[in-house]
Amino acid sequence: MKIIILAGGEGKRMWPVQTDKCLIPFLGKPLLYHNLKKIQAALNPSEVIIVANPNIKDQISNIKNELGITGTIVLQAEPKGMADAILSAKDLIEGEVLIVNSEDILDESVYEKVLAVKADAVTVGLKRTEYFPGGYLKIGGDKVKGIVEKPGEGNEPSDLVKLVVDYFKDGKKLVEYLEKVSSETDDVYEKALDKMIADGMDVKFTKYSGVWIPLKYPWHVLDITEHLLSKIEHTISPGANVSEKAIIEGKVVIEEGARVFEGVVIKGPCYIGKNVILGNSSMVRESDLEEGVVTGFNSDITRSYIGANSWFHTNYIGDSVIEGDFGMGSGAVLANLRLDDHTIRVGEIDTNRHKLGLMAGKGSRVGVNASIMPGVRVGSNSLVGPGVVLHGDVKDNTKILVKQEYQVSDHTPALTSYDQFREKIK
Amino acid sequence: MKIIILAGGEGKRMWPVQTDKCLIPFLGKPLLYHNLKKIQAALNPSEVIIVANPNIKDQISNIKNELGITGTIVLQAEPKGMADAILSAKDLIEGEVLIVNSEDILDESVYEKVLAVKADAVTVGLKRTEYFPGGYLKIGGDKVKGIVEKPGEGNEPSDLVKLVVDYFKDGKKLVEYLEKVSSETDDVYEKALDKMIADGMDVKFTKYSGVWIPLKYPWHVLDITEHLLSKIEHTISPGANVSEKAIIEGKVVIEEGARVFEGVVIKGPCYIGKNVILGNSSMVRESDLEEGVVTGFNSDITRSYIGANSWFHTNYIGDSVIEGDFGMGSGAVLANLRLDDHTIRVGEIDTNRHKLGLMAGKGSRVGVNASIMPGVRVGSNSLVGPGVVLHGDVKDNTKILVKQEYQVSDHTPALTSYDQFREKIK
C-alpha cells in the first residue's frame, strides 16, 4: 500500500506565522516529523509519497531520513488544492493508497481503524456534538452516501465530520476520477468521491472519536503544543545545566546545552529546547520553548509556544504564539485575557477562547513597557515601539511608534537629597 | 444598662467604598464583629440594641449570633443622623443607656472608664495635641460645660475632642431631650446635650488617650488594618498549603485553604484569608488579604487592604484600599509616593500621608501597564484601560481608555536573525 502524505497545504490563514505548517517545530522537531513517526509506528510503511511545495524539499528529505523512512518527495509547483496535489504524484500511484494530510493531529489508532474496514474506499468520520464548519458525511448503514460541505448548524446530515485519512483499494481509479471531475471551486477531491459513490462504488467509513487537532489558524499552534506536551516523558539531558536552586514540577524535557538559573520555576509539562537560557527568577508553565530561546530575568511564560532564538526580559507572555527570532523589551506585556467576560476575536473570527495573547511572525520586536492586547497579530520583521498599547494587527515589515505629547516645565524640587526625603517619609 | 450601637451611619465620604462601614471585613470578620467583641469583653452586656439600615439586617443578625450576643436590631429607614437613630429605638430605651458607634476603633478600656464616672451623663474626651475638625469639650473641673463643633485651630476650648461613648443615667430623659430639640443641621444630638447642660443636669467626662481610629474616609481603612494587624497572633491553619520554599517573617495569620507558592515572601503582620493564592515570588507585607484573593506571579503588596476575590498579576500595590472583586493586568502599578515632597491629596482633602495609593470600589479593573497616581479613587465596576496614566478619580461604572496616536512606517531590519544580533552585541 502506498501512503500519500499531503504536505503542500496553503497557510494563508496562518498569518503572521509564515513557516510551512508541516515544518513548524514542536518539541524540537517539525510537525511532519511527529506525524510521520505516528504513521511509522502504526503502519510501518515500506514507502511513502510526500507531496510538498518545492521550497521545502530539503527539509522534508531530512525528516524522512532522520526517521529512516523510504519514500519519494513529489513537488507540487503551486498550492492548487488537494486533488492537484494527489495528481502531482499520479505516476507513482497504483494499487492500494492511503491519503493523509501532514498537519492534523490524530491518534495513531485512526490508521488501523481505516484499514480494518474492507471496501473500495474508506474514510473517517469524526464524531462531533457541536457544529463544525467542515464537510459532513451523509451515511446509510456502514456506507457513505455523500459529503455535504458546511451544511450549517442544524442541517448536519450526521454527527460525523469527514477527516482526511482516506483509503482507496485502487489508486489508479482515484486518479481517473480526479482527472475527470472538474470544479471551479477547491473541492475537486470531494466531488470525485461523490461521483464514485454515485457510480456505485463501495465507499464506507469508520467512526472516530479520538484526538483531532487541525492547524488552520495560528492559535491552533497552542492546541498542538498542549497535546504534544501532554505526551512527553520527563527527561533532563545530562548536557543541560540546571541550578540546584531551580524548582521543577511535573514532566519536563530539558535539552542539551540548556541553562536554567537560580530561582527559576518550571511547571510541567514543558519543553525546554537546546541552548535555551532561563534567566534568574523566570517562570515557565505548560509551554514549548524551542532552541536558543532566552528568557532574561524574571519573565513569566505560560501556556505559550515560543519559536527558536526568541528573547525576553522581564515580560509576561501568556497563551501566545511567537514564531521565532523575536525580541521583547523589559516590562512589555502580552495581555491574554479581556477585562470583560468576552471571548477573544482575531480579526473577524471569534476564537471561542477566553485566554489568548499575541501571535507574532518571525523577527518581530516589541519595545519596553509596550502592551499588546489579547488576540493581536504582529507580522514578520515588524516592530511595536516602547509604550505602545496595541489593539489591532500590525502588518509584516512595519514599525509602529507611539507619538506622545508632553508638558514640559521648570522643576525645582524642594528636597534634592534622598536623605531629607527618607527622613520626611518615615 | 442598655447598650445602643449605632450602625446606620452614612458613608458618602467613603466613596468609592460602598460596603456599609460596619460590614467592611477585616481579618475575615466585619468591622462590627471586632467592635462588638470588644464591648462584649469589656462589659459582657446581657443585651444590646443595634440601630442599622434595613439592607444589612441579616448580616448584623449573623454577627450577633456568631458572638452569642442577645439583642435587638432596630431599623432606621433613612440615615438621618444620630438623634434620629437613637429615636428609632426609643420604645426600647429605659433606665441607663450607653451610646456607642459601630465604626470607631477604641481601646476596650474606654467603656470601663466611662462607667466609672458617676453623673447624669458621661462622655469621653480624647486628648489631642494637634487640631482636629470635630466637636471639642468645654470643661470646668470634672464637668462638661458645653460642646463646640469645629472651633478652628487656636480656638479650642480644651484639648479634648468628644468621642461617641456616652452614658446616660436616664435613657428616657435622653429621648425627651432629643425629641424637643430641633435643628436644621445634623447636630440634634449635640444640641440636646448642650440643652441638658444648660438645664443644670450633671454632665461629666473622662479623659482618654488611648487608640482612636475613626472611619470617615476610605484611607482610614488602612489605619484600621494596621491597628488590627498589630493585634494578631501568629496562626497558620493546618488546612493551608504553604510551600517550604516560602519565607515567612513576623506574625502572620494564614487561613484554611490558602496556598502559598515557592519563593513567596510574607513579612508580618499579615492576614492571608481563606483560599487566598499567593503565586510564585510574590511579596506581601503588612497587609490584609481577604478571602479568595489571588496574587499571580511576582506581585508586591505592601501596607494595603485587599478585599475578597481580587486578583493581581505582577503588580505593585502599596498603601492601597481595594474593596474587592478587583482585577489588575500584568505590569500595572499603583504609585504610592509623590516624586516631590508633598503629602497626598484625595479630591480636596490633604490626607497628610506621604504614602497612599489607589482606593478602588468593588468590581473595578485596571489594564496591563496602567499607572495610577497616589491618592486616586476608582469607582465600582469601572475600568482603567491598559497604558493609562491616571491622575484623577474615575466614577462608578465608567471605562477610561487612552487614545494613542501612532507613527506607522515601513521597517526593514538589517538583522532579522537573533544569531546575527547576538553575535554583534557580544
Add this chain to the structure above:
Amino acid sequence: MKIIILAGGEGKRMWPVQTDKCLIPFLGKPLLYHNLKKIQAALNPSEVIIVANPNIKDQISNIKNELGITGTIVLQAEPKGMADAILSAKDLIEGEVLIVNSEDILDESVYEKVLAVKADAVTVGLKRTEYFPGGYLKIGGDKVKGIVEKPGEGNEPSDLVKLVVDYFKDGKKLVEYLEKVSSETDDVYEKALDKMIADGMDVKFTKYSGVWIPLKYPWHVLDITEHLLSKIEHTISPGANVSEKAIIEGKVVIEEGARVFEGVVIKGPCYIGKNVILGNSSMVRESDLEEGVVTGFNSDITRSYIGANSWFHTNYIGDSVIEGDFGMGSGAVLANLRLDDHTIRVGEIDTNRHKLGLMAGKGSRVGVNASIMPGVRVGSNSLVGPGVVLHGDVKDNTKILVKQEYQVSDHTPALTSYDQFREKIK
C-alpha cells in the same frame, strides 16, 4: 622629583554628571584616590603638587590625607587649560617634574616606563590600531619629532597617541617655554613641547600598550567601573547583613551596614557600598552601587554605575550611569539596547556601544512605568513623569509629563464577581 597632578579639568562634556571628574566616587572612593594610590605604589613620591579648582580643595585635601601623601594643593582660579594649570604651580616647580592628569586610568607600570628613559623630556605613546581623535606622536628612532593634533584617519604620523604622563628634567625650562608660547586655542602645552623639539631639546618617548581609559563623556564612567571592578578582592564586611537565602557568585565587595535580603542574586564583580539595601529578589550584576543605594523589590541592575542614595523599585537598569540621589518608580525601565542593529548615539556622538542606558544627573526622578530609550541624558533635579516614553535628553531642573487623551464611556460589566469570572474562564 616633583609630581604635578592636574585635577582641574573642565567637565562640560560630562553633562548630566556635574561632580568634578576627579571626585566621582568609584567603589566608595573618589577617582583621584584610586589614581593617587597607584602613583603612590609606583613612585612613592615624597611630595605631590595637585592643581585643582578652588571649590574642591577640601575634598582633595582629605584624599591626600587619607593616603598619607604629603603635598601642596594649588588652586587654579578658572579652568583655562593645561598650560595655565601648570603655570599656577610655577613657584613650586624646580628640578625634575612629572606631569600627569588625575582622571585617566592607566596601569601602574606606565610611571616607571617613563622614568626609565633618559632625556630632557619624555612622553608616553599609546599604541593604537584604530584611529583616535587625539594628539599623535611624530617619531624618529627613539625621539619625538613633533605632535600632530587630530591628524584624521589615514594621516596618522605613527600609531602612537600621546598620553599625559610627561617627564621634564628641568621643570624651570618647562615653565619658561609655557610662558613664552602663546596660543589662541587650547594647545599651549603641545605648542611648547613642539618648540622645545624645534629648539633641539632631547625629547623621547616610551611605547605603552596597557590600559588607558579616559573620562571625557559620561558613558566612560561605565568603562572605569568595569576596570576597577575587575581588580576587586572578594570581601564581605562583618558589619554587612547578608541573608542566607541570597545568592552570591564571583567576586563581590559588600561594605558595612549593607543589607542583602532573601532571594537576592549578586553576580560579581560587584561593589555594594555602605548601608546599601538590596530588596527581596533583586539582581545586581557587574555594577557599582555607591553608599546608601536602595533597590526595593525585584530590581535588575546590570553593568551600571549607581551613585549614592539612589532608590529603585522593580526596575530594569542596564548599562546606565546614575550620578546619585536618584529615584525611580515601580515598573520604569531604562532600555539599553536598540531593537535594530545600530550602535547608540548620545546627542551627536556615536558611542560605538551596542548597549547603553540612561545617564542621569543628581536628584533626578523617573515616574512609574516610564520608559527611557538607550543613550538618553536626564539633567540634575529633573523629573520624567509616569508613562513617558523618553527619546531625547531632558535639561537640568525640568519636569516632563505625558499628556494623554482619553476615551471615557459608561461601563456595565456583565460579570462583576470574580467567582463568575473564574468559573467562566476555567
